[in-house]
Amino acid sequence: MTSDDKVARAAELIRAGRLVAFPTETVYGLGANALDPDAVARIFAAKGRPRTSPLIVHVDSIEMARTLASHWSDAAELLARRYWPGPLTLVVPKRPLVPDIVTAGLPTVGLRMPAHPLALELIRAAGVPIAAPSANRFTELSPTAAAHIPEALADYTLDGGAARVGIESTVLSLVEAPELLRPGVISITELEALIGPITQAAEPVEGAHASPGMHVRHYRPATPLFLDTVRREGRGIVLRMGQEMPADPRSFAAALYETLHRLDAQSLDWIAIEPPPDTPEWAGILDRLRRAAG
Ligand code: AMP
Ligand code: MG
Numbered sequence: 001m002t003s004d005d006k007v008a009r010a011a012e013l014i015r016a017g018r019l020v021a022f023p024t025e026t027v028y029g030l031g032a033n034a035l036d037p038d039a040v041a042r043i044f045a046a047k048g049r050p051r052t053s054p055l056i057v058h059v060d061s062i063e064m065a066r067t068l069a070s071h072w073s074d075a076a077e078l079l080a081r082r083y084w085p086g087p088l089t090l091v092v093p094k095r096p097l098v099p100d101i102v103t104a105g106l107p108t109v110g111l112r113m114p115a116h117p118l119a120l121e122l123i124r125a126a127g128v129p130i131a132a133p134s135a136n137r138f139t140e141l142s143p144t145a146a147a148h149i150p151e152a153l154a155d156y157t158l159d160g161g162a163a164r165v166g167i168e169s170t171v172l173s174l175v176e177a178p179e180l181l182r183p184g185v186i187s188i189t190e191l192e193a194l195i196g197p198i199t200q201a202a203e204p205v206e207g208a209h210a211s212p213g214m215h216v217r218h219y220r221p222a223t224p225l226f227l228d229t230v231r232r233e234g235r236g237i238v239l240r241m242g243q244e245m246p247a248d249p250r251s252f253a254a255a256l257y258e259t260l261h262r263l264d265a266q267s268l269d270w271i272a273i274e275p276p277p278d279t280p281e282w283a284g285i286l287d288r289l290r291r292a293a294g
Pocket of ligand 2 (some may be wrong): 133134142
């Protein structure tokens with residue numbers, strides 16, 4: 001099958017209410033028709049994801065985003081024009097056509113236009129927005145390659161090579177005053193330069209999360225992970241910045257999950273990663289590392 005045939009097949013399955021794993025620039029997504037509550041229910045069942053965790057809805061254009069938002073502010077327009085397609089999710093008030101199961105009952109919806117040609121072709125061919133969390137089981141490591149996706153998770157998988165960005169999108173709420181819900185490779189500093197001051201959501205704590213979906217146990221490899229450079233008993237590896245791991249944040253993010261997937265397959269007793277600096281450019285990575293280390 002040609003790439004076009006594969007996208008056409010995947011789009012047909014989306015329209016039929018099935019699940020399609022597809023590449024985005026952040027991580028691979030497990031997608032369903034965002035307007036079909038039964039299809040979206042299959043995502044939660046396949047992942048073992050609690051229904052309290054809202055899904056990001058993927059769109060192919062600002063125009064499609066506007067059909068799902070009941071209010072599209074000037075800030076939303078400015079940010080979407082600057083960063084879409086790209087790793088930025090905007091949380092905005094939703095229209096009634098977005099089913100409650102997608103948003104975990106919230107009156108708001110997280111929207112993103114992904115920067116991957118296959119993802120955009122898939123949304124266009126399906127003709128509907130696609131709700132998609134990462135294509136992994138709940139709390140496990142996100143996939144940055146088709147080979148990382150657990151078997152039988154999706155009805156069909158589109159392979160688009162390695163994810164370029166490598167960690168999940170920055171999530172920004174524009175529902176009230178702008179609030180950063182999840183850091184990513186687009187930093188708070190960059191966003192503030194465009195729209196002014198942004199508050200940061202409180203650190204998630206076990207049991208009570210500031211925003212649904214901000215579970216502490218997330219992004220976790222099977223091997224115990226430590227955020228230091230200490231060697232321990234048994235078989236393990238220390239990953240240092242500028243040595244085993246890249247020294248710049250974009251390259252580090254692109255390598256992170258791929259490295260953890262590879263090391264997980266080696267059944268090590270431990271993995272230690274040198275903590276990167278606590279600066280805005282590293283915030284997304286530090287967030288994932290802290291959750292992965294627990
Ligand atoms: P993921 O599991 O990587 O797909 O993460 C989805 C992220 O988007 C989580 O951090 C959610 O909290 C956030 N999110 C999605 N929709 C909403 C929403 N309506 N309100 C607040 N956060 C949202
Ligand atoms: Mg996820």
